[in-house]
Amino acid sequence: MTTTTTTTAQLTGERADLVETLRLHRGFLRRTVAGLTDEQAAARSTVSELCPGGLIKHVTQVERRWMRFAVGGAEAMESEPVDWAGQFRMQEGESLEGLLADYARVAATTDELVGTLDLDATHPLPQAPWFEPGASWSVRRVLLHLVAETSQHAGHADILRESIDGAKTMG
Template identity: 55%
Template sequence: MTTDKTTTTPEQSATPAVTGERADWLQALAKQRHFLRFTTNGLTDEQAGLRTTASELCLGGLVKHVTSVERGWAEFIVKGASAMPDFTAMTEEDFARRLEEFRMLPGETLAGVLAAYEEAARFTDDLVVSLPDLDAVQELPKAPWFTDTRWSARRVLMHIVAETAQHCGHADIIRESLDGAKTMG
């Protein structure tokens, strides 16, 4: 007869295992983040900033945008609409400045963009684990594209996963146009 003598560090015993729906959210987020990061494997900073299609998008810019989206929506879960701008009051200049998150700007590096993405992901993951109630709702910020008035934390997480997955598809096209590499297939 053998016995399994597994040792547990104090850090491991202090953190309960994440199970159920929260584990599912963490897994869904991790999967989509992996696919987005994977599209940048082996690229130089210059390549990460190249536009390879008719759109303004580049791989580094997509990662910057998804970082901004995830960070903003995670903050929304905590702070509500005050974490976001009043989109109905934004000017053309404001929207033009927001387009900078879709480009690699002078001095930005792919490593820096990916590090910022990791930081945003850690914040969201910690929130998924620690949030007392996934049904907690917040009033949405003012924006012409919202038909709802409130979203639950769960709905926000769904939006983050969907937004990341959508941009993974964009990233696949950009990377394949850049050098023929494919994330899947």
């Protein structure tokens, strides 16, 4: 993805609101995993397949893919294969620190793109059973989806964290 020299500090209005809201929810997610060891981050602490590190990995991949979509549509979004099951688990050799660093890089790219993309530009969604056939999304809707996705998974991570060591991010 191409980035520009525009900084989010220069953003105003709706663009600034979108970035600030996304940053807030990213922060909740990062705070939830703070202080976990790699073993704890990889642990499944509930009956689900989810683990805290896997949620970081998933949200990173989701944000990266959706921003590819925002820039170049469905073809760009689908330009790299997705390991649908593996994206929710930490694999051998992955560390929480590495996953968080990748998340920070993706977030910085997204924040920069918000300053340059036309929020009203639309692209047809890729064909998938979870999308309405023939529907299109604007860049604005993609960003709102990223806020929802990030906040939903921050809540999931909070439950997992509490199951691991009793720590609570909120409350």
